[in-house]
Amino acid sequence: MTPPFNADPAFDAGSIVVCDWPLCQVRLQDDARFPWLILIPRRAGLRELEDLTREDRAVLMDEIVRAGEAVRMLGEASLRPVQKLNVAALGNVTAQLHVHVVGRRPDDGLWPDPVWGRGPAAPYGAGALRAAADRIRLSQAG
Template identity: 35%
Template sequence: MTEQFELHSQLAADCVEVAELPLCKLLLCNDSNYPWFILVPKVHGVSEVFQLEWNEQQQLLNESSMIAEMLMQTFNGDKLNVAALGNVVPQLHIHHVVRFENDAAWPKPIWGVVPTKQYSNAQLEEIKLKVLPQLEAVLAK
């Protein structure tokens, strides 16, 4: 029997679940300094993209590209940073961070530049209201 997928405890603590995609969970990092979303393939025991089955790799690329385009259209960013580091959280996860030339870390990477600033409940709802209709429209195609 294969083991069930379980979201890593650090991702669960640091993020809010936004949506379920065919392969991935879409999370919002609870840091209002940046629109920062994370895709996590719902596959147990995977820490690298090459460990996914070929069709899962293709699906991950499709979901990542879809999320990237949707985020740039929704937030009108200057740049999108996409990264799969995994140095702290070994579970495969892909960061999608909308960047602006006037954000606190520009042009450097975001990690460790400014303290995390959690979203208020109202801000979380506002982000979901921005993102979910866009996501549903893309998934309906």
């Protein structure tokens, strides 16, 4: 029997669950400085991309592209269009396999440096965070 998928509790501190796609749990990072999604493959015990089956790696790539579209949509909704997508599977802090998809702009305050571990975050506020998550869900429906 396959063990159940559980996202590392560390993700709860800085992101919320938006929805599930065929492979990944989709989470919105609670940092209004950047439109930022985290994809966590819903498979137990994964740490590296090589731990995925060949088929799941292909699905993950499709979901990364899909997340990029959602991140760009969030940028448009906030009147800060995304000019570059940063995609990374770091895992140095939280070892569970996950992929960050972050929208960047030259005026985002950290450009051109990476966003990883560069705080403090600027939380959306509960209403704005829920609204952004709802926008993602609606954009992905149907």
